[in-house]
Amino acid sequence: GAIRPRVPVVSAPQFPAAEEVLRRQAERLSAPLHIVEPLPGNMPLGLAGPHQRINAAVALHAWQALAPRLHVTPRPDAVARGLARAFVPGRLQSVPATDQHPPLLLDGAHNAHGMAALLAHVRQSGLRPRAAIYSCLGDKDWHPALMLLKRALGDAPLFIPALHNERAADAAQVVAAANAAAPAHATLLPDVRNALDAVRDLPGDDRAPVIISGSLYMLAEFYGLYPHLLEQPASARGAKEDA
Template sequence: MPRLLWHTPAMRTTFSSFAQVIAHLDARGFFHMELGLERMERALARLFPVRPPLVCVQVLGTNGKGSTAAFLDSLARSHGLRTGLYTSPHFVSPAERIRLDGVPLPEDDWPALADEVHAACPELTYFEFLTVLALLAFVRHGVELAVLEAGLGGRHDATTACPADALCYAPIALDHAAILGPTLTDIAADKAAAIRTAAPVVSAPQFPAARAALEAAAAARGASLLFVGPLPPAVPLGLAGPHQRINAAVALAAWRALAPRFGHPAPPASAAPTPAEADGLARAFIAGRLHSLPACEAHPPLLLDGAHNPHGMQALARHLRQMGRAPRCAVFSCLADKDWLPAARLLQRELGDIPLLVPQLHNERAADASAVAAACNAGRSRPTARAVPDVANALAAARDILPAGPDAAAPVVLCGSLYLLAEFFSLFPHYLTAPAPGLPEVRA
């Protein structure tokens, strides 16, 4: 990877190590939010008096933002572009959030970048600081296409302050209702408010209230709005699950809208993927989204997924049915401030009498594992859920549970919270990167 080329005058050094940058971020408060784009706009104006020389795509929605962003990043790289990918949250280290050509931004680059960001606006929140740092890193490394995943909502999200050349909308559903509003109409209106110019908008199919919000926002700005259907089953994808066919279709349509800017022809919307497009779709990778791992000495076969709300859990359930075999058990955990019970009930309905292990998460917001297990067992003639001390204990217990049928490869499903996956990846960090070398296993 090329080293940074600095174009700014010398300044006082605030950060001398990656650890110092992370300590500063932690002091800002991981969950602390201050609504408004004023700080972001001030920082970007100071760092970039002239608009940065890169094409920027903002990805919004509720479920599927990260996958859509991963597909678009992979599509651009398959056409020879230098890419920057900004996603959230991270599992183990914030370095996961900022990727250059699919590789995390080197820790050695963080202090100098952070110095510039801090000098531009010391008041930035955790997420704002990372967003500006990502954009600065992309400019310094000569990125041609930057893909920015929104963190929460759209109206006040830090990524909305970055001028977008296209916007992608994954499916919008109920989530973060305490912040964005109690109804789907409120939530969709907040996310649609990211449409601030005539830049093209591509969307997955939406519930009527969400569709209406996007249509109104696009019309107000004179932006084209394209709703796409799923890619056909014959197109191989690097990410598993039938719902990924929608996410891939959104990414493909966005790529085709931007391709001429990079000297690539744009096939008609209905055309089958070109060889380069097919390669990009098949190589897409993101950890923790229907992420299959074979058995090893440390754990049985696993299926990891970040499903934590009903919409995500329904997608997981469809994939489990499509697998054609029942999992041997499931590991489910959640945060207390989330409306987790509907998702847990959907998972139990899919599992039937298959065991459900509930580890206690090491997080101040974590739900009590015993209370979760009791709620899952309530009203059932045969209790299936039981609390365990932590993720390591859950994996050990799962290893001792025999598959319901003769299939020894029946996986253990880990789902319910990204923080559950974070504790898993802290035990097995090598699973955070795409299989290498060459093409990863192509999934349905």
Template sequence: MRFHHFDDVQDHLDGLGLFNMDFGLDRMRKALAALGLDHPPFVTAQIVGTNGKGSTSTFLACLARAHGVKTGLYTSPHFVTPRERIRIDGRMLPESAWPALAERVMQAAPALTYFEFLTVLGLLAFAEAGVDFVVLEAGLGGHYDATSAAPVQAVCFTPIGMDHEKILGPTLTDIATDKAQAMRPGVPAFAAPQEEEALACLRRTAQEKGAELHETADLPFPETPLGLAGPHQRVNARLALAAWTWLASRHGWAQRPEAVASGLAAAHFPGRFQRLPAQGLRPPLILDGAHNPHGLRALEQALLDARITPSAVIFSCLADKDVTHMLPFVRRIAGDAPLFVPTIQDNERAMSGEDLARLLAEGRGAARTEAVQRVSLALREAARCVPPEGAEQHSVLLCGSLYLLGEFFILHPDALERELV
């Protein structure tokens, strides 16, 4: 027994390397077969796309739970602990459950990557817990993503945009083609509104694979409050509801309007236009993990709809992102407000705050653009920019890489309290 405590599992994961990738699904398929998960005892929906995967996954899981269906939810990345990635009926898998599960995964497949190991462990945990339904958020792409090795009964495609170009390819067609490969013959696929180029890829792949494609743009949607804020979340919620309606009908699960409303209203996912009131020296905040042009466009619209003008903006991203096309969005969102650019810590892919601040400063005239060493310092400086009344409409906006938000949550774990149970 090599795993006695959760920390032993954490040490193993750290040793694998968070960003280590080794494309191919053979390791995953062999691991799932060895553990009897090639024919799992639950219904599964896979969520693929560029933006909105976590939100759509959350909406779908909440819809199932509201109808009394025991549900496993697998998402990535995490902010503070890998435990955030694996939830059963909204609760993180207890630390005490991890060692035995990790031991079984290790015995079945000792050569898995970080993401593969967690994916198999999550599926095994769901099977052991006797869940009825599993929502699997894909990590990167679709063709060789570890989640694509799992048998599924539905695939959902959130909006596809430019991201991970160095891995998936330099054009939207390249990216959409890779993600579309998550389709399986005879398995229904559900698509949120897409750029025409991406939609063409989805339609072509569906025809090639014999997968019925359901486009959700014009589907009816109830006028009900959503637990996640921003106009773009209606797109994600509609996609989730379309998949839920089909799956519930197919598997004999209940479909009740009041449960739909409560499920959509209960959705909560940290770092998705998450609003936090002022607390102590911490200013009122909006947290958003917009880290590519498509996500920043949605964030810009959400701020306009909410009539929020940030008093200051804190932004940083990874160096392998499409930084050039993100710059105009960040400048517009910041307007004349001070813009603070920390360097993401302990991340080999992080872009230097100094370099990013230099690029963002171009075209901002006399507006303050300043590189800072850490997010804690950026928060301290940004707090000084909030008007004395601290109105919510003058919050500080902290946005960009999810790893930047992770640093914030480590400093302020209370902001994750609703999830960390």
């Protein structure tokens, strides 16, 4: 329904049935359809995760299609710099350890598709999470995402803080759903601050991150405690500029 007559359409690769729907509608409306491939592996990208390489390719192709209509000529050096410096807080954001918290991996995955992308990055990076903090909204399909996360954690603990949001899922129900499948190691906590306290002194590899995921609303409560993490670290910006 978003396709407009004679307006170019840019899409990531789709399942065949979905792509056929796009192709039929684009043809019916004489809208040029472009199915793009991921950015090549040798092109630096500031965003982690294989899914972000296709997201970036879609954005780049759309910009290249739009630029002539704006009488702008894309500059390859500016494009490369923009991709390398790309930063979105709460999207596979790695946070180094401090005296206040262990290393963290922040991601707003709130459904099975997003959680699968998060865990694919964890596997490909060779990470073994020390624990996870998970909370969610009640109107999202949170149970499949929770089960994916629990399976990936293995014996590592899972902490479920209550969210201060009227749309939040009942944290006690989330804990019960998590503990219905062995091992039963999900713990209910009153808020995100208490969850961070719980993971601070966990045993294990000091380099192993704690995953914080399940809702952007939970990440908002986390950023309320650490607002500086909404900004890209200056060291990362400098490194990407040098690259």
